[in-house]
Amino acid sequence: MDEHEFELDGWSRWDMPSDDYYDMDEFPEDFTGYDGSEVWTFIHNRIGFHDDTVADEYDSDNWKADFNKAVSGLHSMVSAQVIRGIGQKITDGEDFDEDVVWTDPQVEFQRRLSPNGETPKAIENLYFSYMLMLTAVASARNRLLNDCDSGKIDADAAAALRPVLAHPILDDPSIYVAAKKLHDHAVKDEGSVEALWEARMRSRDLMRIMNCVQCNKCRFHGKVSVLGLTTALQVILGRTGNGGDASRIHRVELAALMTALGKFSSAVNLVEAMQS
Template identity: 40%
Template sequence: MPIVLQTTDYVVEQHDWESGPNAQFDYPCDKIAEGLNVVRTGNTGLLPLLRGLREFEFFRFYAVDLLASCSYMPTHEAPCDLDACEIDPADDVPQNMRERDENEYEFELDSWGRWDMPSDYTEYFDMQLTPEGHTEYDGSRIWRFIHRKLCFQLELDEPANRWKRDFNRAVGGLHASVSAAIIRAIGETDEEEALAQYRRRLRDEPGAVNNLYFAYMLSLNAVSDMKERLTTCNFLGEGPEVQPLMTALVDSDVLKNPAVMQAAANIREQTDAGLAWQARLRTRDLLRIMNCVQCSLCKLHGKVSALGLTATFQVLLGEGTREGDESALSRRRNNPTSPYSLHRVEVAALITYTGKLAEACAVVERFREIDEAAASVGSAEQA
């Protein structure tokens, strides 16, 4: 069944439970709607590849400062004392990874995002040993701040500002992926409650599912743009094992589909190079607001996902990433906004984030089927 697309103009609705305003939007191109359905049906082939990639050390370990200060709101009012929020640092971190991350760290004033600085408070965490789940932590303040303060708000109905709506849609997709992870975790023990949460958090939340698929399309566009680097990288010695899965991913029919690639084409065409700083400002703040999350597990996954979204925009909107000649290619390798300049942690976060979106889309399809089956049973009983 094709996805039913929203066709209304941009609308802001208030939701007390979690999200604040969430973007609804009209699709400026029929190919976007087609691309959403291509990704929806093609995700079953991509998901095993992304799961396999995320098992390798290159994509598992992230150095995070869980004690970094929050600059946006008081945190003493919403402390987290839930056992489910606590996580333990990783013990066996490859030494060459530590050295690579330390050597690559740099502070750029106008960067797309600033990852945690190596320090005595920064510890490595293994994403495979600290999976995303339902901790019962209330992140509503964080999401309201993101949607109301970090996302674009003014004159979004202007044709020249469509790219700002695309940005908001991508952030909404990140939010939807977190909701899907919560639903999946609840569903492991209580499918009925998970179905109720699916209806509340995704099905009935305006634009949530479409935003999720749109964010997934954007991340797949970024992975496609990274093809040359991803298929030649040695992944800190894991290259021979990683490359078969990575090659299958970047060469998949979904990533080659013109309708899927249209998502990035639209945002590139809409975004004037002189306005990209507005997106960079917001991706930096998106990473920083994650320091205000008081649940350690949520903070870890929030930071990695935010960095993945940041890397997506850096690849898609970075200056000079779409030139084709060899001299331009040489310049790109030294261009801080090119795919070749992404650090190890950014490349890893891009794949991890894409995998999270793929998992979230699978959750949507699972509970969409359960919901439709329940509706059919209800209709039959009424008849």
């Protein structure tokens, strides 16, 4: 099975392989105290699409709003992981550094994710991106199962992967709502096709921006998450809006897709727990 080469106008951009490898179990995504607000402000201001004539940049009837919604969902997922990390630090009885101001998970949930917080649609956008991840994994399921059967995926990894790919949620029609919205907007008219090309370029810029994150652990997990989301867009939309060929997605992208799905699932679970 041939895997596609580096695409100049593809959705994904990832670093060339090096001799540095990370075991995510030994390099977990926990609370570091790093303030990434400037990075996210830049992302929303410069990577997102903005139109002074549009009242809602997340729910307007066009592809640009869909892109904004997906990026916002990514931000919401990261915020959920920060909140989870704060709670875990408290549970473990660990002290916060003196300069850390985020020490209350409930306060941070209200500020970052609640409808009355800084981004009123943060949770809605999180679910939107989560549905995209689920749809992409469902679309790539046969490829992943073939790789498990052929031995291309390590036996331990394949054993962990098979139950995920067999989960009934991947066959639930409701998860395809977000992807259908993306597709319909992407092929709506000539302007949508042009916006789709620009969105691909911006998704690649999003990965470059992650290199500006000054926390090594945050940068690592941020880049994996971005690659996972952009891979989902590659699978769902491809270059034309009609979908990509999952059989030609690189293994690096598939690994990021599955890892990011786990992150989004964890974020959704945290939101449900905080709301209960």
